[in-house]
Amino acid sequence: MILKIRAWCEGIIIAIIISIIIEMLLPEGKNKKYVKVVIGIYVMFVVVNPILEILNYDIKFEEFFGFEEISVSTSLDSNMKDVYVVGIQESIKQEIEEMGYIVKSINVNVDSNYENIEKIELSVEEEENKIREIEPIIIGNKENKLNLKYTNIIAYLVENYSISEDKIFFK
Numbered sequence: 001m002i003l004k005i006r007a008w009c010e011g012i013i014i015a016i017i018i019s020i021i022i023e024m025l026l027p028e029g030k031n032k033k034y035v036k037v038v039i040g041i042y043v044m045f046v047v048v049n050p051i052l053e054i055l056n057y058d059i060k061f062e063e064f065f066g067f068e069e070i071s072v073s074t075s076l077d078s079n080m081k082d083v084y085v086v087g088i089q090e091s092i093k094q095e096i097e098e099m100g101y102i103v104k105s106i107n108v109n110v111d112s113n114y115e116n117i118e119k120i121e122l123s124v125e126e127e128e129n130k131i132r133e134i135e136p137i138i139i140g141n142k143e144n145k146l147n148l149k150y151t152n153i154i155a156y157l158v159e160n161y162s163i164s165e166d167k168i169f170f171k
Contacts, residue, residue: 008050015046081114092120092161096153100127105171117163123171124150 019039026032085108093103104123111118154168 004050011046011050012043015043019043084114085110088117088161092157095156095160096122096124099152099156101125101150101153102127117161117167119167119169120157120161120163121169121171122150122153124153 019042022039023032023036026035088110089106089108092108093106096103101124104125105121106123107119107121108117109119109121110116150170154165157163157168158165
């Protein structure tokens with residue numbers, strides 16, 4: 001009990017010291033009286049709170065001031081994350097098109113924390129006006145052919161988006 005009274009007194013002293021410092025730092029003006037009211041409410045709350053705890057009285061400020069409980073939806077958070085992924089896709093598309101390719105589709109998969117890119121899927125073709133080099137004939141896996149064909153795109157993505165080559169796929 002004595003420890004609680006001591007902690008209560010320390011809380012009151014700290015609240016008074018903080019309020020004195022804030023009042024000294026405030027410039028003279030119209031808003032000073034409003035700040036003093038808020039400081040007074042803060043000090044009063046610090047003084048009254050332990051007494052209410054002893055009496056087991058629970059103040060519900062929501063009911064006292066007429067506030068209703070508002071449920072926060074995470075859809076805004078997920079929408080912001082979707083905007084982040086779309087922004088990455090648009091940035092990659094713009095850079096690839098500046099290299100002289102036409103991007104048909106792009107899909108970027110990120111981890112659950114939206115920190116790392118897990119996979120990039122691209123459907124790309126060269127522009128019609130671009131002078132093409134003679135492509136070597138490669139017998140084997142289609143993915144290997146596409147990866148050799150778009151080595152400059154792969155190098156750009158690896159360098160700028162910190163993704164390994166094995167996570168970049170072409171359709």
